[in-house]
Amino acid sequence: METNEAIDILKQEGHKYTDKRRTILDIFVSEDKYINAKHVQQKMDKHFPGISFDTVYRNLHLFKDLGIVESTEFDGEMKFRIACTNHHHHHFICETCGETKVIDFCPLEEVKSQLPKVSINTHKLEVYGVCEHCQTV
Known part of the structure; x- marks a missing residue:
């Protein structure tokens, strides 16, 4: 999934578009692997100094609920990646x-x-x- 596709899903589901949400999505699209919320927060802090962990975590769970990101748990923590939409695998x-x-x-x-x-x-x-x-x- 690409950033603009994810933003379209957000809007279709009645959620606001924000620069913070776009930046989170851009991180997932560019990394294309499972990462934890702390990693996202550290990357976000460069663009939005002082962004809270709660803000990042809430958005990750919103994205998960909307099918924009996938999640898994390993090493005792939840990790996320951009959803794959091209074929079943x-x-x-x-x-x-x-x-x-x-x-x-x-x-x-x-x-x-x-x-x-x-x-x-x-x-x-x-x-x-x-x-x-x-x-x-």
Whole structure:
């Protein structure tokens, strides 16, 4: 997802456009990996000195509710990334740097064959490990 697409979603859902929200979105689009709210706050502080953690966190959860960002939890904290909207896929997530890699394989059909009497509403597959770059550092 690109920044302008995310802003369109905000407006369509009746939320105000602000420079702070655009900057948060720009951070996610440029980083394109899982990052925590503290990292976002530190980046935001360069443009908006003194921005509160609560402001960043509230916006991240709004973006999550609107499907603009995705979240996961590892290392005992919530991390976020810009939502993928181009096609159905899953992610490998580096536990060291937060980089993500697309996994185009989806195991849902196999899961359905193993659980024929259940109704599956949604699913998410995340694979965690250490990326090639972080292994060499």
